[in-house]
Amino acid sequence: MDKTERLFSLLDALRRRKSPVTAETLADEQNVSVRTIYRDVQTLIGLGAPIEGEAGLGYVLRSGFFMPPLMFTPIELEALVLGARWVQTLPDGELGLAAKNALAKIATASTEDLRGRIDDPGLWPVNLSSRVGGAPVLERARQAMRTERAVHLAYRDAEGQASERTIWPIQLAYYEHKEIVAAFCCLRGDYRLFRTDRIDRFEVTSEPYGRSRRELSKEWLASWAERRHDSPPRD
Numbered sequence: 001m002d003k004t005e006r007l008f009s010l011l012d013a014l015r016r017r018k019s020p021v022t023a024e025t026l027a028d029e030q031n032v033s034v035r036t037i038y039r040d041v042q043t044l045i046g047l048g049a050p051i052e053g054e055a056g057l058g059y060v061l062r063s064g065f066f067m068p069p070l071m072f073t074p075i076e077l078e079a080l081v082l083g084a085r086w087v088q089t090l091p092d093g094e095l096g097l098a099a100k101n102a103l104a105k106i107a108t109a110s111t112e113d114l115r116g117r118i119d120d121p122g123l124w125p126v127n128l129s130s131r132v133g134g135a136p137v138l139e140r141a142r143q144a145m146r147t148e149r150a151v152h153l154a155y156r157d158a159e160g161q162a163s164e165r166t167i168w169p170i171q172l173a174y175y176e177h178k179e180i181v182a183a184f185c186c187l188r189g190d191y192r193l194f195r196t197d198r199i200d201r202f203e204v205t206s207e208p209y210g211r212s213r214r215e216l217s218k219e220w221l222a223s224w225a226e227r228r229h230d231s232p233p234r235d
Helices: 001-014 022-029 034-046 074-088 093-108 112-119 135-147 213-226
Strands: 051-054 058-061 149-156 162-174 180-184 190-197 199-208
Touching: 001 034, 001 058, 001 162, 022 034, 022 058, 034 051, 074 093, 074 112, 093 112, 093 135, 135 149, 135 162, 135 199, 162 190, 162 199, 162 213, 180 213, 190 213, 199 213
Parallel strands: none
Antiparallel strands: 051 058, 149 162, 149 199, 162 180, 180 190
């Protein structure tokens, strides 16, 4: 690893932490000497990075500082390209277009060498599904989650029984042959999973969630972890 890569790696290590971290810990992570960490921290401070602390006490990167976003390692680029290309195979056309545009922006602002890696990393996702029916629901579900607005839902269960209810979408799961909306169901007073191919109507309202989506997600994940050996409740 050359010095530039080492400096960005050190910044990344500091950015992941909210409390001070010692030079010894950073040295172990970066596989360099403590003396090198001291020198690199001083170099970063000289370049404008708002690092607080000192040798022996620990360092912390003050909040609000953003690393230049286009300094990616080859493996990071491979992950980005593969992920973006996989998103483009999904029936969520709006999200696929956004992934394509994001890659184009990264390529435009990158060096010629990086552009070549983006164009041909040698990695391609395989998604044999050609469905497009779930796209409107997926777009509206993402809108509801962004704005934390309730959804009026018309749904058919596995037996074809119809019901109408109000839900608070909190997560989306994309599979090759189906997509699932995880939500708090006001009718059941609990969390449920809804398959998009069984949704007949999905209307985003102006009604706010009863609680923040982040709080709901944490509660849902915690409850699912407790009963992870059981199938999650579906409708």
